[in-house]
Amino acid sequence: MISKILIANRGEIACRVIRTAKAMGIGTVAVYSDADANALHVALADEAVNIGPAPSNQSYIVIERILDAIRQTGADAVHPGYGFLSENAVFAAALEKAGVIFIGPPVGAIEAMGDKITSKKLAADAGVSTVPGHMGLIADADEAVRIASSIGYPVMIKASAGGGGKGMRIAWNDAEAREGFQSSKNEARASFGDDRIFIEKFVTQPRHIEIQVLGDTHGTVLSLGERECSIQRRNQKVIEEAPSPFLDAATRKAMGEQAVALAQAVGYHSAGTVEFIVDGDRNFYFLEMNTRLQVEHPVTELITGIDLVEQMIRVAAGEKLSFGQDEIRLNGWAIESRLYAEDPYRNFLPSIGRLTRYRPPREGVQPDGTIVRNDTGVFEGSEISMYYDPMVAKLCTWSPGEAGTARLAAIDAMGKALDAFEVEGIGHNLPFLSAVMSQARFRSGHITTAYIAEEFPDGFTGVSPDADSSRKLAAIAAWINQRLQERAARISGTIGNHLRIVGKQWVVILAEFEHAVTLETDAAATFALFEDGGRMAIASDWLPGRSLAAFDVDGDVMGVKVDLVGSAIRLRWRGMDVTARVRSPRVAELARLMPVKPRPDTSKMLLCPMPGVITSVMVVAGEHVEAGQTLATVEAMKMENVLKAERKGVVKRVAAATGQSLAVDELIMEFE
Template identity: 60%
Template structure:
């Protein structure tokens, strides 16, 4: 077995590989850029080597620096994680020439499957069902529109060397095909150094289901069932689950066997994933094969008990797979929510900055019971209680940089059923505390409560269909609003007691801590009259029963128990009240005694400043392209500028007719949030 390996990556995946390596008794070497000098993966590794500036193309993408770091530390093998150099065949060949083992497939398989055009041709030859499309060279936007028209709209425009949703656009007409080609090619060149593009038919109402394969160098290959990744935004996966609620055993077997056939056709070794689009009739079509560890691999580990990183290391060390296809089972259900540094209330725009507070839910059994043991993939065994797993590469105080992917963590839950895993995920998300940056926890929490998710009636169009105007938070129903009003009074009572110098006891009954009893709670335009007592709490005359609220000023979250029903609520003090968040709901609740409520209702509301004559930068980023000049007349919907943030290009368009008065920025400028890009004449 290897004595020392280097992880050619950063963030949560570097930490993930380090965890398994330590379990196997293997020493680890981390690499880091200037931006990651104090990163978690650097601290967790046994050694760390500095490799350059923050820009990935000057650090993590330079194979020569990785090889130099291996030689300097004596690392015998390299695990690439995902992204960066994980599917770079030339890098693998250089490692091989230097006598260093690549923990992954051989260069031939990477070349064949890493190129989406070549992989589709090979898949067809191997008998794998494929989507109609054009795999030849597309040399211009007009050529792209012509091909798209011949295939028939809608079409998917994709980077040949792409992944992670980058370099990918859906086009419904010629104009979108031309624009999508330009944007996809630009993103592909920036992210992968390869601007080749192909076009294929877009399957409407599709489900994105992928098969995990694992192969050794002795010709053994198995499939570890499927993951469903249909909850996507801009082709970027947000929520994944294993298994899929849609597949039947026959379809699962057919997809698995085709995936194994494709892997064997290229003499595949190591872990890999074959991705499919599945229509409503369970017809499935090959999309691509990722010759690396997938971001969403934990859900497969949780339902199979197989540590994929460990098997990758063992296969690279020349060992046989320790099990056969007949040994692979499905145990329970697992869900992964990707926690991103992006603001769902601002169109999911990237957010950067420091994590002032970072409090993920505790890993392990959700009920707090001791586990009988721990399985090979980090899941507690010996009990049916739901399990929480959180793969992360940050800690409180970490900096979320504009230079890398915006992922903060991968929160996973396991349960005996899909319903149990979903309930566990909802509670875990409610208890996840992040401050200092925008993040998507409220959004994924709302998905867990959505009827379509609960029923399993999902597709890759779920987010666009259910949130066509963006995400503005889940709307609490009347019973929940009444409960939140009652909780706000309990929180205010606790604050009053603390300010009065009397420390409240945890679990104190609501009525014991409310001087003067009755309170009026403002939630938006609604007014709630809350009357607490020792036995119960009444809201607008309706008895909600007993309420126990565990919280004191300074706590990040509260636990409110209405009888046996427990709510985990994020609490942030605001003027005269609290901002309360749970299940994707976010409300401001202001609490007043009755006589002050009458006065508060008369207070004027401060209006936001008028910025209608300005184009403001919606996220921290770099100006890639300015599409207009000073003095130009623009029409509604016309492209004004392109801003790149976290390796994704964002097109800013005019909201109405206007004349450009001034442009105080230029291409290449780095901008902060709300920086002025253009001013228009009134």
């Protein structure tokens, strides 16, 4: 058996591998860049080696630095995680030459299937249905436009060595093909050190469904069922689940058999994933094979009970798989939500900073029999930097039972877990994830890769409370205010021989709603009485200073995040983020007479939408620009973001230069 594993990665996947290795009694070595000196994976490992500066192309993807760390520590095996060097055949070959075990597939399989162009050719030769496209390398933007036109728009421009949504663009016309080709090359070069690009037909209204395969070095390859990965944004998966709510038994079997046959054709062993596009009639087309552990592997582990990292280690050590295809059972339903450091209210642009609060929900078996799991690589106080992928954690829930009921139970468990997940200090997508869990379309299972674009065409602006939820939140706000007022009365002392009287009648203003609420308390409970005769019983364990509390409102237990902002009360629940102002009836009457302060006018400014580096400025002062014209590009967290003019205008001055690092909302240029 392997004695010491070096994990050639960082963040949550490094922590994930370390956890299984420790359970198996195997020593672990972490590698880290200067930016990750205080990272969680470094603290968890038995040993750690610094491998260079923060940029990944100077540390995590420099093969010689990883080999040097192996020599320093005497590690006899390497787990690559995902991303970075995980699908790099040169790296796997270098380990083989050095006599170090690579916990992954053989070099030949990486070369054959890790390269997206080669894998499609092999799949076609093997009789696997593939998406129409141009499998040859593309020299320049002009050739990209010619090929895209011949295939027929829309097309997908993809990095040959890509993965994780990096180096991918959808083009609907010649202009977008030209621009997308260059952006894809730039991202591919920065992320993988390989800027080869290919183009294929973009199948509209598709589902993205992938098959997990697992093989050993003795010729056995198994299918571990599918994962539904259709909810994506910018080609990056956001929410995954297993199994898929769309597949029937026959399609699942056929997809599994094709995935296994393809893996066997290239002598595959270890864990891998065969990805398919599935149309509305359950026709499926081979997309690519990922010759590594997938980000979303936890949902497969939850429904099969198989630790994929453990199996990868055992396979690499030469062991046979201890189970066969007929022993694999898909049990219950699992959901995964990816927590990203990105601001959903600013079109999901990356966010950096320090996690001033990071408190995940309680993991393990819950009182209702569901399971909560959180794979993460950070802790409270961690720094989220601009150098790496913005994923902070993967929150998973699992429910037992039959397909239909288990799926809804897993979704409901996810909603509660997201309510209980506290993250402060950075922009993050928790409100968006909560909103999806409550959406009727998602809950019904009628999803495609266009889900986010169709359901949030104008971006995410938060969830507005409806009449029912506004009443519940108003009752909570009034209850909190009452406790604060009573506490203040006790602190301020007495007037004569009596405590200061705290009123019972309040006006609660939140969002576009205004509720007159009277609080009545008897020996049994506190009740919120509304002016229309409505009545709610309310109880809670909240105390001043507590940022998360459970509120029982008429039997509905709500996990609500509470912040006191001046005299207002900020409440966050199920994607809603409202500021409640609780006033006496007289103060509320006077407040209605106050003028509203206008917002500052930034309509003639181009502000940096995220912290990042200006990689190009395409215009100069005095230049006339047209709507849709590219003004500048900003690179952040390995993604290149193109900034375009919203309307015609004249550039007054350019305030930023290529290579300059900017904070969010710093001025790039202004217009006349």
